[in-house]
Amino acid sequence: MTNAYQNTRIEFHILQSFPVTCLNRDDVGAPKTAVVGGVPRARVSSQCWKRQVRMAMPTVGVQLGIRTKQAARLFAQACQDLGAEPSLAETCGKKLADLIVDDTLLFISKTEVRAFAEYAREKEFDSSTFKERELSRVSRRAINPAVDALDIALFGRMVAKAADMNIEAAASFAHAISTHRVSNEVEFFTALDDLADEPGSAHMGSLEFNSATYYRYISLDLGQLSQTLGEEADLKTPVEAFVKALFVAVPHARQATQSGASPWEFARVLVRNGQRLQVPFETPVQARGNNGYLQASVDALKGYIDKKEVLSGSLFGKIDARDWGEDEHFNMDDLIGWLQNHVDDIRENAHA
Numbered sequence: 001m002t003n004a005y006q007n008t009r010i011e012f013h014i015l016q017s018f019p020v021t022c023l024n025r026d027d028v029g030a031p032k033t034a035v036v037g038g039v040p041r042a043r044v045s046s047q048c049w050k051r052q053v054r055m056a057m058p059t060v061g062v063q064l065g066i067r068t069k070q071a072a073r074l075f076a077q078a079c080q081d082l083g084a085e086p087s088l089a090e091t092c093g094k095k096l097a098d099l100i101v102d103d104t105l106l107f108i109s110k111t112e113v114r115a116f117a118e119y120a121r122e123k124e125f126d127s128s129t130f131k132e133r134e135l136s137r138v139s140r141r142a143i144n145p146a147v148d149a150l151d152i153a154l155f156g157r158m159v160a161k162a163a164d165m166n167i168e169a170a171a172s173f174a175h176a177i178s179t180h181r182v183s184n185e186v187e188f189f190t191a192l193d194d195l196a197d198e199p200g201s202a203h204m205g206s207l208e209f210n211s212a213t214y215y216r217y218i219s220l221d222l223g224q225l226s227q228t229l230g231e232e233a234d235l236k237t238p239v240e241a242f243v244k245a246l247f248v249a250v251p252h253a254r255q256a257t258q259s260g261a262s263p264w265e266f267a268r269v270l271v272r273n274g275q276r277l278q279v280p281f282e283t284p285v286q287a288r289g290n291n292g293y294l295q296a297s298v299d300a301l302k303g304y305i306d307k308k309e310v311l312s313g314s315l316f317g318k319i320d321a322r323d324w325g326e327d328e329h330f331n332m333d334d335l336i337g338w339l340q341n342h343v344d345d346i347r348e349n350a351h352a
Helices: 046-060 071-081 086-100 110-122 132-142 145-155 222-229 236-248 294-312 332-351
Strands: 008-021 033-036 039-044 066-068 106-108 171-173 176-178 185-191 203-221 266-273 318-324
Touching: 008 222, 008 294, 039 203, 046 145, 046 171, 046 236, 066 071, 071 086, 071 106, 071 110, 086 110, 086 132, 106 145, 110 132, 110 145, 145 222, 145 236, 203 222, 203 236, 203 294, 222 236, 236 332, 266 294, 266 332, 318 332
Parallel strands: none
Antiparallel strands: 008 203, 008 266, 033 039, 039 176, 066 106, 171 203, 176 203, 185 203, 266 318
């Protein structure tokens, strides 16, 4: 059967402003940065925001997979739940983990964990009879993103010792960068001792912070998502869950002392059948008087995409686009509904 969504993507071009924050720290605790267009910019790594999106997904009804280096313990407990004696379960768990992963994190669903334990039970919990090639087939049958592995389908996984378990990520995240020049600043602080006999500070220190309007680029490959979920799967629910999590997720670094809870300011969302298109913001925007960077960033984003769409002709395969954040009569629910309608239309047209 032909994949109705092959090479079809949803693109999110998001502008999000934060005041005093340190959303993503480097190895010395300072906000991450990058040089873009010859000037320093604030940066939030793709991995940082990706994790926050994943961790927000349970709030919209998604049961997550598990990322862990303790796969042996997971398998052992599952074997014990199926009747293996504790010592035998521990041996089976270790053997299963040894056959599947090396010393790295394993991204796995609870359904798969149970399937591996059922395989061990079929072998009467005799770990000497476990076969690596058989375990790969177990995984292919057990993966069920519609139940408890949608995050695995979205963010992908690589299992070096069991290549058949590899799943290509459907979602692609760029590093978020400020649309303008940013220099980190330093906050000096003191702490007082409530029981001190003498006045003065009991502790002094400093923390770096910045403030910025960030450009975030995210692409959701519907073709890859359909391939992983199964070509008969309805993509409307996964798309809704992903967009909602994308909207509410905010990196949590220093949230107790430098709270950053700002939502999207503006987004251009596109449905494409073709090459992806990202805005580099190579030229930093300039603040317009007392109006800040946001409107200048919105104008720059719109102008760049519009120009490239004209210059590229049909190569970028634009199907439709909507702007969110300016029209109060087009809210997040409307945006999700608009995307779901496109999901339906693409599928119906492919089968017409």
